[in-house]
């Protein structure tokens with residue numbers, strides 16, 4: 209079972225009622241898997257005519273209170289941004305998986321982390337956020353699916369799972385967790401037919417003096433709760449480190465190996481791995497930057513997350529970057545070489 | 557005294573935001589009547605478009621959603637597939653359905669989604685200031701066809717209902733009008749029939765096109781606008797059952 213199929217099964221176990229999607233490489237295993245498994249479970253699978261339609265099918269199913277998701281890769285996610293903005297405005301829960309590929313444009317089908325900006329800045333129009341996971345193993349991908357659905361329902365938000373072609377294709381031993389996770393509020397806002405009650409309205413249009421401003425403050429208060437409560441982040445040997453390498457997703461695997469080798473060579477280096485990319489582990493980075501440490505951010509892009517590291521470090525320590533865009537993957541040797549360049553052997 | 561004409565329950569008792577002589581209000585009432593006569597208020601979910609009818613939920617007292625411009629048939633698909641027992645309808649203008657949302661309506665019909673579509677053709681984009689719509693008739697002056705619509709460069713009026721009627725997944729397509737009381741009654745019958753098909757589990761999409769006046773952007777009095785539907789619009793958009 210590859211990463212794509214594993215995340216699909218994890219979603220089904222998490223109670224996915226309906227899957228909508230349009231084929232695009234490198235995530236086609238998901239829709240193939242769903243087309244077989246969802247009907248077996250008596251649930252909905254539908255291949256839409258476009259990503260625009262897929263995200264709006266999600267919008268419709270979600271508005272009736274169902275657990276629903278769509279998956280795609282970069283160019284398709286661009287098309288979904290209109291719908292994701294409407295989901296944010298209407299406060300509907302949804303899960304969107306982006307198995308990133310190289311861009312811009314049609315780019316290529318190689319793994320990439322080029323959609324970090326798009327995912328962590330909302331992506332569509334308006335003042336909103338989505339929760340973003342950047343898992344780095346198939347197990348973590350599988351574990352974040354039930355959490356993604358719970359968070360989507362709890363906060364009535366879109367949760368984006370940012371994977372890439374490597375994670376999607378990779379096979380690793382996994383266990384599916386089946387226990388229920390969070391106590392969730394009832395979906396009394398859902399459109400179920402106004403039988404014996406007043407009508408429910410799901411909307412993103414807020415006319416009138418200051419009405420939209422108030423709606424945005426309400427969204428903002430929710431986003432602040434998410435920032436306060438939902439940050440996930442892993443660190444290794446940061447306390448003793450003079451150099452801290454920051455990476456997420458598949459890039460973090462290369463970083464881990466490079467850091468282990470550097471430590472064998474006596475270099476005082478550790479790593480920080482954000483698991484949620486929004487909410488970003490700003491506090492953790494900021495704390496690590498309180499003592500003078502050189503930060504090196506490693507990404508499969510020309511430098512996107514590095515901006516968040518710089519914001520968090522707030523000028524307290526230098527923040528450097530190494531990355532490869534367009535499907536390039538930073539190798540362990542390349543990262544090790546960059547780490548070595550940051551040490552100052554003469555003065556020791 | 558016994559009242560002979562009253563508000564139907566699903567139509568809310570509130571002032572309208574539509575212009576004098578607008579057809580949207582009539583269409584809303586017909587939908588509300590159909591819902592009440594079929595007694596389906598408690599299981600109906602409506603979809604409001606982007607257009608002058610974006611606030612349709614202020615008038616129709618059923619569960620409703622407001623969606624992105626043109627995407628209603630995809631939203632309806634997501635709802636109906638996950639709630640086959642519910643009655644799902646979309647209410648869409650000609651800009652919404654015949655311009656930006658062409659892909660969504662064609663594919664919803666193509667898949668034979670069991671939904672009901674009420675398509676309000678007023679030959680302009682009302683909400684944004686009366687620009688040309690795909691359904692604008694030749695010679696019609698709009699905010700973006702100051703010389704009148706020309707076939708070369710701007711195209712002929714798009715007959716979406718005819719286009720949809722050829723798809724096997726569209727089981728019922730009828731074009732109606734609200735330009736006089738007799739036509740209003742016919743439109744009511746068509747809308748009710750479209751809902752009934754869905755209620756009876758008929759395997760496909762039902763669509764009722766309603767020719768509807770926009771006196772403001774046709775630059776006419778409400779009475780003249782009704783006459784213009786009869787004289788000009790029905791020439792390009794002939795009334796009657798296209799399918800089913």
Ligand SMILES: Cc1ncc(C[n+]2csc(CCOP(=O)(O)OP(=O)(O)O)c2C)c(N)n1
Nearest residue numbers: 606607608625649650651652680681682683
């Ligand atoms: C993506 C997007 N593009 C453009 C608009 C602007 N817009 C709002 S309504 C509309 C056209 C409405 O025309 P129609 O569907 O015929 O409805 P009417 O107002 O005539 O009833 C347009 C272009 C929008 N809201 N969203």
Ligand code: SF4
Nearest residue numbers: 574575578608682770
């Ligand atoms: S602009 Fe036209 S369609 Fe819109 S409310 Fe006024 S009359 Fe009706």
Ligand SMILES: [Mg+2]
Nearest residue numbers: 649650680682
């Ligand atoms: Mg119109």
